[in-house]
Amino acid sequence: MADSRLVYVTTIRTTPEKLWLALLDPEFTCQYWFGTRHECSWEANADWKLMTPDGRVGYSGEVLEIDPPRRLVLSWRAEFRPEWREEGHSRVTFELERCGASVKLTVVHEIDKPESKLLGTLSKGWPRLLASLKSLLETGESLAETREWPKGF
Amino acid sequence: MDKVFRALADPGRRRLLDRLHEENGQTLAQLCAPLAMSRQAVTKHLAILEEANLVVAVRKGREKRHYLNPVPIHDIAERWIHKFEQGRLRALADLKKKLEGEADG
Numbered sequence: 001m002a003d004s005r006l007v008y009v010t011t012i013r014t015t016p017e018k019l020w021l022a023l024l025d026p027e028f029t030c031q032y033w034f035g036t037r038h039e040c041s042w043e044a045n046a047d048w049k050l051m052t053p054d055g056r057v058g059y060s061g062e063v064l065e066i067d068p069p070r071r072l073v074l075s076w077r078a079e080f081r082p083e084w085r086e087e088g089h090s091r092v093t094f095e096l097e098r099c100g101a102s103v104k105l106t107v108v109h110e111i112d113k114p115e116s117k118l119l120g121t122l123s124k125g126w127p128r129l130l131a132s133l134k135s136l137l138e139t140g141e142s143l144a145e146t147r148e149w150p151k152g153f
Numbered sequence: 154m155d156k157v158f159r160a161l162a163d164p165g166r167r168r169l170l171d172r173l174h175e176e177n178g179q180t181l182a183q184l185c186a187p188l189a190m191s192r193q194a195v196t197k198h199l200a201i202l203e204e205a206n207l208v209v210a211v212r213k214g215r216e217k218r219h220y221l222n223p224v225p226i227h228d229i230a231e232r233w234i235h236k237f238e239q240g241r242l243r244a245l246a247d248l249k250k251k252l253e254g255e256a257d258g
Contacts, residue, residue, distance in 0.1 A: 006177065
């Protein structure tokens with residue numbers, strides 16, 4: 001394979017508007033996205049950063065596409081590990097699709113590089129993050145293990 | 154959630170998930186090659202796994218690639234494994250893995 005790709009789908013009992021807010025708003029993200037918060041003006045071509053709880057830049061890139069509350073595409077480079085930073089920019093796409101009383105959320109993380117180390121590691125984080133997001137929106141409580149930045153990262 | 158359990162109840166389908174865990178994003182032909190299963194059987198199993206949302210198929214041009222989607226398994230774990238037991242269960246799972254190797258029925 002000339003590229004690496006992760007594809008995740010989850011169906012969440014909520015509205016596209018609420019899910020969109022939960023994906024972007026720090027009040028939500030710090031509860032399920034390992035304590036992180038976005039720094040971004042959420043306009044096309046705007047700079048984007050995902051800040052770790054201790055104030056470091058975890059990931060950075062820019063907003064490639066934004067169409068609330070349907071589609072968000074970010075370029076995405078890991079800043080906190082040299083071997084991941086060297087892989088350059090990957091791309092993360094969030095797609096929200098109303099399905100009856102629920103919303104189908106599809107997350108695709110891809111990079112034009114075979115056997116990406118970054119994606120290999122993040123393949124352990126994304127499923128937990130998304131399960132936690134679902135739990136937060138459906139029950140009001142996120143998964144405890146996703147409320148903090150993982151030790152050693 | 155019934156669909157997830159039904160999908161996971163079959164050893165052939167679990168084997169397919171293992172294969173995708175080893176290498177994500179495989180085509181039908183790639184998945185069929187090393188398995189003692191007919192193309193029809195693999196297609197049928199994949200349809201059940203997709204229906205349960207454990208596999209997501211992405212079409213790129215003429216190719217259709219299959220991706221492992223473990224999110225529903227995490228949802229199940231969250232629903233039935235009490236948060237306070239997580240640490241202990243993980244330690245037990247690690248120990249089991251160490252003693253038995255990676256193999257699983």
